[in-house]
Amino acid sequence: MRKWILWALVMVIVFLSLGPFLWFVDTSFKTEVEVTAIPPVICPSGSVGFYVSSIKNYRLLSYVKNSAIVATLTTLITILLSLFAGYSVARLGLPKRELFMKALLVVSMFPQISIAGPVWRILYRLGWLNTYQGLVIPYVTLTLPLGVWVVASFFKQLPEDLEDAAIIDGCSRLGALFRIMVPLSAPGVFTAAILVFIYAWNEFFFALLIMTRQDVQTLPVGIAMFQGQYTLPWGEIAAASTVATVPLVLLVFVFQRRIISGLSAGAIKG
Amino acid sequence: MTPARRERLFSVVLILPAFLFVLIFAFFPIVHSFWLSLHRIVLGLPGLGEPFVGAENYIELLNDRVALRAVKNTFLFVFVSTFFEILFGLLIALVIHERFKGRGIVRASVLVPWAVPTVVSSQMWRFIFNDKYGLINFLFFGGDVNAYRAWLADPVYAFVAIVVADVWKTSAFAALLILAGLQAIPEDLYEAAKVDGAGWWQRFFKITLPLLRPALLIALLFRTMDAFRVFDLVFVMTQGGPADSTNVLQFYGYKKIFAEGMMGYGSAVSVLVFLISFVVSMFYVRMIGKRMFR
Numbered sequence: 001m002r003k004w005i006l007w008a009l010v011m012v013i014v015f016l017s018l019g020p021f022l023w024f025v026d027t028s029f030k031t032e033v034e035v036t037a038i039p040p041v042i043c044p045s046g047s048v049g050f051y052v053s054s055i056k057n058y059r060l061l062s063y064v065k066n067s068a069i070v071a072t073l074t075t076l077i078t079i080l081l082s083l084f085a086g087y088s089v090a091r092l093g094l095p096k097r098e099l100f101m102k103a104l105l106v107v108s109m110f111p112q113i114s115i116a117g118p119v120w121r122i123l124y125r126l127g128w129l130n131t132y133q134g135l136v137i138p139y140v141t142l143t144l145p146l147g148v149w150v151v152a153s154f155f156k157q158l159p160e161d162l163e164d165a166a167i168i169d170g171c172s173r174l175g176a177l178f179r180i181m182v183p184l185s186a187p188g189v190f191t192a193a194i195l196v197f198i199y200a201w202n203e204f205f206f207a208l209l210i211m212t213r214q215d216v217q218t219l220p221v222g223i224a225m226f227q228g229q230y231t232l233p234w235g236e237i238a239a240a241s242t243v244a245t246v247p248l249v250l251l252v253f254v255f256q257r258r259i260i261s262g263l264s265a266g267a268i269k270g
Numbered sequence: 271m272t273p274a275r276r277e278r279l280f281s282v283v284l285i286l287p288a289f290l291f292v293l294i295f296a297f298f299p300i301v302h303s304f305w306l307s308l309h310r311i312v313l314g315l316p317g318l319g320e321p322f323v324g325a326e327n328y329i330e331l332l333n334d335r336v337a338l339r340a341v342k343n344t345f346l347f348v349f350v351s352t353f354f355e356i357l358f359g360l361l362i363a364l365v366i367h368e369r370f371k372g373r374g375i376v377r378a379s380v381l382v383p384w385a386v387p388t389v390v391s392s393q394m395w396r397f398i399f400n401d402k403y404g405l406i407n408f409l410f411f412g413g414d415v416n417a418y419r420a421w422l423a424d425p426v427y428a429f430v431a432i433v434v435a436d437v438w439k440t441s442a443f444a445a446l447l448i449l450a451g452l453q454a455i456p457e458d459l460y461e462a463a464k465v466d467g468a469g470w471w472q473r474f475f476k477i478t479l480p481l482l483r484p485a486l487l488i489a490l491l492f493r494t495m496d497a498f499r500v501f502d503l504v505f506v507m508t509q510g511g512p513a514d515s516t517n518v519l520q521f522y523g524y525k526k527i528f529a530e531g532m533m534g535y536g537s538a539v540s541v542l543v544f545l546i547s548f549v550v551s552m553f554y555v556r557m558i559g560k561r562m563f564r
Contacts, residue, residue, distance in 0.1 A: 092281030
């Protein structure tokens with residue numbers, strides 16, 4: 001009896017989690033007529049017309065390229081800075097580290113609008129609107145809290161004698177960080193990287209403000225702005241959405257365990 | 271220099287890059303927003319200069335009906351969506367905490383909405399709520415096209431649609447935080463309760479819920495603060511409409527600064543948003559206490 005209730009709940013949860021998105025994926029493989037059909041067509045004809053059209057008419061590949069560049073750069077820079085900061089917080093007895101971590105928590109929580117105007121002005125003065133670095137800078141700022149929290153929490157779990165031994169053997173502190181700490185907490189660092197990458201890949205607000213020229217816009221901005229001549233091009237939107245989401249879904253299915261531990265480490269263990 | 275001092279100096283040097291990023295691109299902008307909000311600045315009209323106007327923007331803000339509406343909408347959105355997210359999050363967490371075959375795949379499936387870009391989920395729900403061929407209309411009215419409703423053109427349903435889209439996407443995140451709390455509850459407590467003859471509900475209310483309190487509070491904190499900055503859903507699904515029924519603070523501030531170019535006035539909105547979220551987060555951090563920062 002109890003087992004049956006559990007299974008029913010599992011089915012409902014999985015159905016509600018995946019159903020809406022699968023419906024959108026389904027839509028992306030339809031034809032124009034099938035998209036607007038009533039009753040809705042469940043099995044599409046398998047047309048890739050919308051994919052071709054979103055590449056040809058809606059610059060899909062350009063959005064993918066920009067998103068890939070921005071998300072990769074953000075991930076690299078944030079992780080490097082998080083390794084330094086995380087090491088400093090977790091191991092080196094940084095003065096006022098509690099204050100620093102609290103400040104980071106505040107940064108990760110306030111609404112983006114409260115910094116948007118001045119950030120835009122800084123980038124405007126620097127001439128960095130519509131550039132990759134112009135978008136990467138706010139992304140690094142906003143992902144650092146997550147990066148530092150996750151990395152620091154993994155560093156804290158490592159025994160200190162390993163490092164001490166390395167230092168006695170003549171390894172410098174920085175050497176100990178990169179030769180001992182990073183390899184040993186590779187899963188944690190990798191987890192942080194995945195989370196940062198997903199954040200940067202999905203971010204919309206700053207991308208909308210900073211990237212006003214179409215040739216530098218990222219996927220979320222592109223998808224939000226899809227506009228047909230008379231009606232919304234739902235098929236193309238669904239196709240582009242599928243392209244934007246499938247890489248993340250793959251990440252989730254492969255690294256489910258790490259993502260779960262990373263998210264709760266960042267949020268709870270600190 | 272003593273080794274201890276050298277080490278401290280090194281720790282400061284290591285943290286410096288991260289610190290500078292946060293200082294220049296997060297803390298300075300917050301303070302600068304306040305400064306800007308005391309001026310009249312119109313983007314695109316640099317000839318007007320940037321005259322100091324004191325509290326004028328704030329006085330205008332207090333009499334701005336749309337802004338007050340946005341405050342009300344934001345609070346309502348935060349309250350309703352967070353409530354359902356914690357509720358569903360708890361349910362999901364309880365289910366995926368159980369041991370069963372294929373649990374890994376179920377957990378991954380639950381995470382999918384969390385990974386979907388918000389713009390994508392916004393477009394997706396906009397399509398599902400579509401007035402002519404959306405699934406919701408079909409589920410409610412079948413083939414009876416004349417009965418179909420334009421959900422997103424109705425003030426109440428548009429708000430409901432945005433809540434639904436948010437709950438769909440973020441319940442999983444709440445579930446994960448709550449799951450971490452469940453995993454920290456020692457199994458023997460349940461065994462002992464079982465021996466004493468406590469049923470499932472009794473165990474849930476006497477053991478699970480009380481011990482889950484910290485995890486629930488943290489999930490509540492994260493969800494509340496995230497719901498405060500709802501933007502993508504509104505931008506894509508309703509543009510704040512119809513008749514400002516889904517206009518929320520972050521969207522209103524964006525519109526003032528970047529669509530209308532009112533940098534000064536928009537900054538007053540930004541400051542208001544910051545103050546509200548700061549007070550709310552401090553309230554939570556007090557409740558959760560020091561255990562987060564150990």
